[in-house]
Amino acid sequence: MDDACTVNLTVRYLTKKWMLLIILELYKGSAHTRRFSDLRDSLDGITPKVLSERLKELEEEGILTRNVDATAFPVRAEYTLTASGLEIVDVIREIKRWALKWKIENIPCGKQDCKVCVL
Template sequence: MDEACTVNLTVKYLTKKWTLLIILELYKGPGHTRRFSELKDSLSDITQKILSERLKELEEEGILTRRVDATSFPVKSEYTLTKSGLELVDVIRGIKMWALKWKIDNIPCGCQDCKVCVL
């Protein structure tokens, strides 16, 4: 596959470990927003370094925005899905529906609404 192919480039950043789970955790937050500490708590096995890296990459790709509140200590960072990020959740939901329909060894999902599902 050509290195400049849109599919190739998109798959490279979306398939990095934790990326899709971070997007889904943001989606579940009020206003599709979560603080860094909330994301870290909900993704218990992720390291702070990896979470920071993935959030920065997703911000650079326009999937989320970051707001920093430096008026208090410690400084608080909030991350919110953009319109692009919200559309990506629809793509993830479509992949989930495909997997539930076609994957033979899949465990049936008890929650079809990704807003409350951990995928």
């Protein structure tokens, strides 16, 4: 295993805590866009600090773009999945497919990560 190989590196940051769940939340937003506080409220248990860090890392990797509307009331920061970010959802879909097949205790709950969710 070569530390410089792209897939190895990709696994290392894509599997950082909250990464995939953040991408999934962005995917669920209209136009694949969500605001900071919206993400914070949707991802139960995430802290603003880590969310801020992760969004910055994802922007640096070209997985999302950050748009700040400074003219607005409280400043709005909006995050949108790029074309490459959209395709990471395929990875999450594969995880869901696996979980539904092998984790039979799964039940539909009407939320993002269940049988009836958008994936």
